[in-house]
Amino acid sequence: MNKAYCNYPWEHIYVHTTGHCKICCMSEDNITKDNGYSHFNTKNDNLLDVWNSKSIRETRLKMLRGEKQSSCEKCYFAEDSGLTSMRDQHNFEVNAKNTQTDGSVNTKPTWLELHFGNVCNLACKMCSQMFSHTIGKELLKIGKEDPDFLKWVKKESGLVNNWTGELDTVYDWFKIDKVKRSIFELVSQHVETLNIIGGEPTVIPEFFELLEYCDQQNTLQKKTVTICTNLTNTNPKLLRWLPKFKGFMIHASIDGLGDRNRYIRYPSNWNTIERSIDFYKDACSNHTNGFISFAPAVQLLNIDQLVPLVEYFEKQSNERDVVAWISHVRYPLICDYDYAPQSYRSRVADNLENGIKRIQVKENANEIQSHVNHLRKEVNFDKGQISNVQKAFVRYNDIQDNFRKDLKWRDLLPDLEKELTESLSSYKIT
Numbered sequence: 001m002n003k004a005y006c007n008y009p010w011e012h013i014y015v016h017t018t019g020h021c022k023i024c025c026m027s028e029d030n031i032t033k034d035n036g037y038s039h040f041n042t043k044n045d046n047l048l049d050v051w052n053s054k055s056i057r058e059t060r061l062k063m064l065r066g067e068k069q070s071s072c073e074k075c076y077f078a079e080d081s082g083l084t085s086m087r088d089q090h091n092f093e094v095n096a097k098n099t100q101t102d103g104s105v106n107t108k109p110t111w112l113e114l115h116f117g118n119v120c121n122l123a124c125k126m127c128s129q130m131f132s133h134t135i136g137k138e139l140l141k142i143g144k145e146d147p148d149f150l151k152w153v154k155k156e157s158g159l160v161n162n163w164t165g166e167l168d169t170v171y172d173w174f175k176i177d178k179v180k181r182s183i184f185e186l187v188s189q190h191v192e193t194l195n196i197i198g199g200e201p202t203v204i205p206e207f208f209e210l211l212e213y214c215d216q217q218n219t220l221q222k223k224t225v226t227i228c229t230n231l232t233n234t235n236p237k238l239l240r241w242l243p244k245f246k247g248f249m250i251h252a253s254i255d256g257l258g259d260r261n262r263y264i265r266y267p268s269n270w271n272t273i274e275r276s277i278d279f280y281k282d283a284c285s286n287h288t289n290g291f292i293s294f295a296p297a298v299q300l301l302n303i304d305q306l307v308p309l310v311e312y313f314e315k316q317s318n319e320r321d322v323v324a325w326i327s328h329v330r331y332p333l334i335c336d337y338d339y340a341p342q343s344y345r346s347r348v349a350d351n352l353e354n355g356i357k358r359i360q361v362k363e364n365a366n367e368i369q370s371h372v373n374h375l376r377k378e379v380n381f382d383k384g385q386i387s388n389v390q391k392a393f394v395r396y397n398d399i400q401d402n403f404r405k406d407l408k409w410r411d412l413l414p415d416l417e418k419e420l421t422e423s424l425s426s427y428k429i430t
Contacts, residue, residue, distance in 0.1 A: 057103030307355035
């Protein structure tokens with residue numbers, strides 16, 4: 001395979017919560033307009049204008065020439081680390097023959113990843129205001145009690161949680177009639193593979209309106225649909241549409257078992273989540289066109305629980321591929337397990353490796369082993385950088401935990417607390 005090639009620019013558009021467009025969710029860059037400096041946004045631009053824009057045409061041609069793209073660094077990094085990249089999962093190199101000399105293609109996008117804004121009912125630890133208006137509102141509330149904390153969060157940006165600085169913004173561009181109509185028509189007429197994400201789609205009425213529109217146009221049967229959900233809000237309306245899809249996947253975002261998931265995906269309720277799993281399992285049993293896939297965001301707060309988490313996933317489904325691996329969380333930095341003390345990383349690696357034999361699916365065992373291998377690698381970060389991230393982890397989570405008056409990381413992860421305390425002490429940090 002051409003080491004720079006990726007199928008996505010030939011079939012896929014990613015619509016961000018903000019309305020900006022990218023080649024895919026892993027891409028670092030919004031797609032630039034032909035003027036070279038402003039970016040396409042669904043508020044003002046039709047997605048078909050994005051499709052053969054100068055930026056995408058140039059990307060296609062560079063990939064065919066084997067030139068690596070700066071916007072694809074996340075996939076390159078994952079591959080170099082021995083992890084499975086998103087590019088690896090979807091690369092078949094079958095689309096190049098459709099490319100014109102200027103990089104354009106005569107086909108329409110058949111794969112759309114659509115974020116219905118940032119309206120969400122959870123405030124996840126690794127999330128930001130850009131993907132959840134709830135976490136933004138919470139940080140502002142904490143800031144009223146602790147102004148210095150809010151200043152620090154905004155200053156540190158990707159280190160802790162806030163990536164935009166616009167904590168009170170709700171992205172709801174999809175409510176504009178013209179925009180909604182354009183997207184609905186594109187999906188109905190051309191899109192064969194549709195990934196729906198939020199925010200949380202099941203709390204957004206327009207998500208259900210889109211499915212109803214396609215149903216009325218009699219196009220549901222042509223589509224394979226993935227619904228990414230945190231499983232906290234199951235709507236019986238879905239039973240009207242799920243059986244009509246060519247295929248469907250419920251992409252369940254679960255990052256821990258019981259209290260651990262509640263802590264990471266606050267304030268989710270584990271009993272509700274298990275009821276939702278049963279709801280979708282029944283739908284899959286009653287109709288042969290769907291299945292459930294579980295998508296853990298592997299991070300410092302759950303890497304130690306990875307084996308029992310995957311065991312749980314495997315018990316929920318008879319499908320061979322029940323886990324959708326997304327490597328591990330890199331941002332915010334305090335969620336990246338690379339910054340944990342090496343002694344903790346080594347201990348977790350040993351425990352994971354001892355538990356791998358309990359994993360039934362070979363692919364899942366291999367993915368866990370890749371994390372084991374990565375945990376054992378020496379990191380090349382400056383000691384000052386490591387101590388800064390560790391100190392930020394403690395400060396951010398302590399203040400947020402005290403505000404929530406619920407579960408605390410120190411109680412859930414006592415081994416990590418011990419190792420961080422010793423590590424920060426060795427750096428002479430008080």
